[in-house]
Amino acid sequence: MIIAEINMKILSLVLPFLLLLHFGCSSQQETLKGLSYDPPGSVVTTDKEIELQHRRTISFASTKVFSSNEFDGGKLNDFYQVNDTLYTAEMNAENVPINNSAWFAFKLWSPVKQSISILLKYKDGTHRYYPKMSRDKINWTRVDSLNFSIDTANGTALVRVDISPDTLWLSAQELFTSSKYYKWIDDLAEMQFVKKEVIGTSALGKPIVEVEITETNKPSGLIYVIGRQHPPEVTGALALKSFVETLTGGLELAKEFRKKYKTVVIPLVNPDGVDMGHWRHNSNGVDLNRDWVNFNQKETRLVKEKLLSIREESNVPVLFCIDFHSTQKDVFYITNKDAAKQVDEIYNKTMAWFEKIKEKNPGYFVNIDASLNNPSAPTSDSWMFNTFNCPALTYELGDETLREEIKQTSSAAAEAMMELLLKNVK
Ligand SMILES: [Zn+2]
Numbered sequence: 164m165i166i167a168e169i170n171m172k173i174l175s176l177v178l179p180f181l182l183l184l185h186f187g188c189s190s191q192q193e194t195l196k197g198l199s200y201d202p203p204g205s206v207v208t209t210d211k212e213i214e215l216q217h218r219r220t221i222s223f224a225s226t227k228v229f230s231s232n233e234f235d236g237g238k239l240n241d242f243y244q245v246n247d248t249l250y251t252a253e254m255n256a257e258n259v260p261i262n263n264s265a266w267f268a269f270k271l272w273s274p275v276k277q278s279i280s281i282l283l284k285y286k287d288g289t290h291r292y293y294p295k296m297s298r299d300k301i302n303w304t305r306v307d308s309l310n311f312s313i314d315t316a317n318g319t320a321l322v323r324v325d326i327s328p329d330t331l332w333l334s335a336q337e338l339f340t341s342s343k344y345y346k347w348i349d350d351l352a353e354m355q356f357v358k359k360e361v362i363g364t365s366a367l368g369k370p371i372v373e374v375e376i377t378e379t380n381k382p383s384g385l386i387y388v389i390g391r392q393h394p395p396e397v398t399g400a401l402a403l404k405s406f407v408e409t410l411t412g413g414l415e416l417a418k419e420f421r422k423k424y425k426t427v428v429i430p431l432v433n434p435d436g437v438d439m440g441h442w443r444h445n446s447n448g449v450d451l452n453r454d455w456v457n458f459n460q461k462e463t464r465l466v467k468e469k470l471l472s473i474r475e476e477s478n479v480p481v482l483f484c485i486d487f488h489s490t491q492k493d494v495f496y497i498t499n500k501d502a503a504k505q506v507d508e509i510y511n512k513t514m515a516w517f518e519k520i521k522e523k524n525p526g527y528f529v530n531i532d533a534s535l536n537n538p539s540a541p542t543s544d545s546w547m548f549n550t551f552n553c554p555a556l557t558y559e560l561g562d563e564t565l566r567e568e569i570k571q572t573s574s575a576a577a578e579a580m581m582e583l584l585l586k587n588v589k
Pocket residue numbers: 188189393396452488489
């Protein structure tokens with residue numbers, strides 16, 4: 164009797180997690196009403212009021228512990244003391260309904276060296292990300308597993324850290340905020356064959372930057388790459404970076420590719436959400452990757468108009484579209500093969516790309532999911548698929564996929580795409 168009850172309890176705890184695993188960041192269902200894992204109402208893309216966190220430093224006189232969210236990407240709604248060594252950090256979603264991407268990021272310090280424990284507690288969400296820490300906001304490590312535990316019953320987690328006068332950042336993922344993107348893009352644009360353009364600004368006035376990579380004035384085709392519609396999806400950002408750096412790199416393959424094609428990259432679609440430490444939405448409280456039918460938001464409109472105008476001006480086809488994201492595992496969401504015209508050609512091209520990725524990564528499981536993806540979904544991949552009639556995918560990286568592996572597989576994915584498109588045209 165007791166065992167049965169425990170089993171039922173475990174099942175009730177594990178089942179939502181299993182469902183979440185299955186329905187990752189960007190899977191899709193049949194109608195525009197929503198996607199299967201989205202909470203009801205969350206795909207309404209008209210502006211919604213958001214709850215702003217206060218940017219502030221909170222300190223405790225008795226223990227001389229300081230905490231702060233005063234930096235881009237920071238997320239800490241409240242921080243309070245339970246006893247001499249235990250504190251609670253509270254994080255709230257920017258608004259609801261929202262899918263569970265419970266982001267946290269704050270810094271800690273004390274003039275007195277000490278070990279403290281912090282209970283990570285979420286409003287409208289449950290613990291998701293394995294904590295990372297850094298002393299310089301550049302180099303990050305995972306918190307030692309001995310100092311970390313999750314309470315699945317309450318959706319909280321407990322983390323123990325050593326603090327000192329040397330500031331410690333504790334975050335759901337590495338901080339990859341707008342300033343880092345802008346610096347990266349500036350570095351890329353130093354190369355003769357890379358051109359950058361600010362195509363407009365976000366709702367809060369941050370630049371949305373587009374990058375073009377080509378060595379010809381008359382490309383035979385276009386490749387579109389976008390990313391970071393969802394703020395916490397840092398592993399997708401790392402993959403996009405590696406993918407693009409392979410296209411701009413020194414391989415003969417890349418040089419040949421640049422002489423034939425133009426790649427257009429918009430790496431940061433949602434700079435406001437990223438810098439505000441949002442769980443999923445833009446500064447208007449909207450999931451941008453559910454706005455690709457209605458285009459109610461400035462950011463999605465800007466990206467759409469730019470992609471359309473480049474297509475129109477160059478008068479050559481778009482050959483490949485990739486939107487980078489993150490979820491619990493590496494997975495490629497592709498359009499359902501029964502869903503559109505000329506589907507065989509597009510489907511076969513997509514599958515040929517996966518085959519090449521497999522060849523380049525022996526032992527790597529190329530996880531493909533076409534089961535939920537429908538061209539009528541209000542997502543970027545569906546819009547690109549319908550508009551450009553070419554392979555249009557959502558490339559998802561796992562939240563905890565090893566960073567070296569992300570770099571390698573996404574670079575191999577870029578090589579595979581270049582080989583495929585060069586071969587097809589010859
Ligand atoms: Zn996403």
